[in-house]
Amino acid sequence: xxxxxxxxxxxxxxxxxxxxxxxxxxxxxxxxxxxxxxxxxxxxxxxxxxxxxxxxxxxxxxxxxxxxxxxxxxxxxxxxxxxxxxxxxxxxxxxxxxxxxxxxxxxxxxxxxxxxxxxxxxxxxxxxxxxxxxxxxxxxxxxxxxxxxxxxxxxxxxxxxxxxxxxxxxxxxxxxxxxxxxxxxxxxxxxxxxxxxxxxxxxxxxxxxxxxxxxxxxxxxxxxxxxxxxxxxxxxxxxxxxxxxxxxxxxxxxxxxxxxxxxxxxxxxxxxxxxxxxxxxxxxxxxxxxx
Numbered sequence: 001x002x003x004x005x006x007x008x009x010x011x012x013x014x015x016x017x018x019x020x021x022x023x024x025x026x027x028x029x030x031x032x033x034x035x036x037x038x039x040x041x042x043x044x045x046x047x048x049x050x051x052x053x054x055x056x057x058x059x060x061x062x063x064x065x066x067x068x069x070x071x072x073x074x075x076x077x078x079x080x081x082x083x084x085x086x087x088x089x090x091x092x093x094x095x096x097x098x099x100x101x102x103x104x105x106x107x108x109x110x111x112x113x114x115x116x117x118x119x120x121x122x123x124x125x126x127x128x129x130x131x132x133x134x135x136x137x138x139x140x141x142x143x144x145x146x147x148x149x150x151x152x153x154x155x156x157x158x159x160x161x162x163x164x165x166x167x168x169x170x171x172x173x174x175x176x177x178x179x180x181x182x183x184x185x186x187x188x189x190x191x192x193x194x195x196x197x198x199x200x201x202x203x204x205x206x207x208x209x210x211x212x213x214x215x216x217x218x219x220x221x222x223x224x225x226x227x228x229x230x231x232x233x234x235x236x237x238x239x240x241x242x243x244x245x246x247x248x249x250x251x252x253x254x255x256x257x258x259x260x261x262x263x264x265x266x267x268x269x270x271x272x273x274x275x276x277x278x279x280x281x282x283x284x285x286x287x288x289x290x291x
Contacts, residue, residue, distance in 0.1 A: 001231035003011050004099050005224040007109035011189040012236035021195070023202035023257065027140040032207025036079045042072035044124050056201045057092040057119040064120065079125050086211035092122040092232070093216075095243060096225040116222065116243030126245035129209065133249060143252065146259050149272030150248040156271055163269045163276060175280040187273035188251055189239035193217050196240070196254045203253055216246065249271065 045068035048061040066247060082088065099112035134151075138144060143151060148159035170177055184190075197214055205213065220241060224231040240247040240254070251272065259268050262277070269276045 001224045001226055001229050004109045004112060004226075005097075005222075005231035005234050007112075008099075008114045008222070008224065009234045009236075010095055011114075011186050012238050014237040015190055015192040017192045017195045021198075023199045024260075025202050026142055027204045028208045029136075029140055030204050031133065031136040032205075032209055032264060034083060034132050034209055036076050036083075036128060038072050038076045040128060041076045041079070041124065042068050044127055045072060045075075048124075055117050055120045056096060057089075057091050057121055059120045061120055062125070072199060075121070075124070079128070079245075082125070083208050086208050086215075088212060088215040088289060089119075089122075092119050093220045093221045094119070095220070095241065096230075097222050097242075098225055114224075116241070116244065118227075118241065118243045122135075123245050129212075130245050132249060132251050133205065136205075137203065137253075140204060142256065144256050144259050144270070146268050147236070147252060147256060147270045149270065149274075150252055159271050160271050163278070166267060166278070170280040173280075175282055176284075177280055179276060179278040182275040182277065186239075186274045191239050191251065191254050196250060199253055199257070200250070203256075213246070213250075216241070217250075276287055 045064045048065045049064065051061040054060060064075075096117040097114045098117060100108075100115050102111050102113050104111040148154040148156070148162070167177055196217065197210075200213060201210060217240070220236045221233045222236060223233050240250045255270065255273070258270065258275070262268055266277055266279050268278075
């Protein structure tokens with residue numbers, strides 16, 4: 001456990017960034033509060049998986065699902081108190097990491113993929129606020145048209161079709177096409193939290209909701225779990241929380257402005273952290289633009 005924990009901890013080290021960088025404000029509208037209602041909470045509880053596995057809060061899904069009607073009023077009130085107090089239960093900052101062997105030498109900790117298990121009740125809370133944040137960001141037209149990951153009506157298929165449409169138009173003009181494929185290593189784990197928070201505020205998330213997200217992202221820790229054995233707790237200093245509901249959405253917010261920093265004749269398609277850059281030209285000297 002200790003060896004794997006030390007290996008995984010290297011993924012979450014503090015990342016430096018230009019402290020003079022200021023994200024561009026994308027909207028004058030603000031989302032500061034979230035509505036919690038009993039029916040929404042009850043519906044989420046009813047649709048939880050039939051799992052009895054334990055999370056750091058020791059609340060199995062099956063318990064919440066079986067008692068959804070009885071528990072939903074109390075849970076709704078707890079959620080409201082948490083947001084109103086602009087805080088977070090300490091246990092919600094913790095996660096278990098279960099190492100899954102990939103391939104290669106079985107004794108090499110680098111050959112294990114970390115699968116994170118977060119608190120059950122926190123995931124229910126995240127589901128509610130994630131939906132309302134996405135609705136707000138869609139309303140303000142925040143998401144780049146070039147991002148196809150984790151968004152409704154967008155997928156790897158629409159990503160590919162959009163790129164192929166550009167390619168066909170270019171080929172009809174007898175242009176050359178240069179493409180670079182980029183897969184960022186440990187992209188979700190290496191996000192600088194301070195920079196992410198600046199971008200969250202720039203997209204219009206403020207007030208109680210911003211304070212919750214800030215608490216959610218900071219002072220997090222994990223333990224490696226192998227069967228019934230646990231490593232010591234290790235603090236994470238970077239990254240969006242792996243295994244969380246909010247994690248993918250927060251990453252989309254972080255990477256959303258990437259197309260703004262490209263030359264006008266360089267196109268981009270993004271699926272979460274998978275990026276394709278391409279340009280068209282009839283002169284080989286133009287190939288340098290992708291370097």
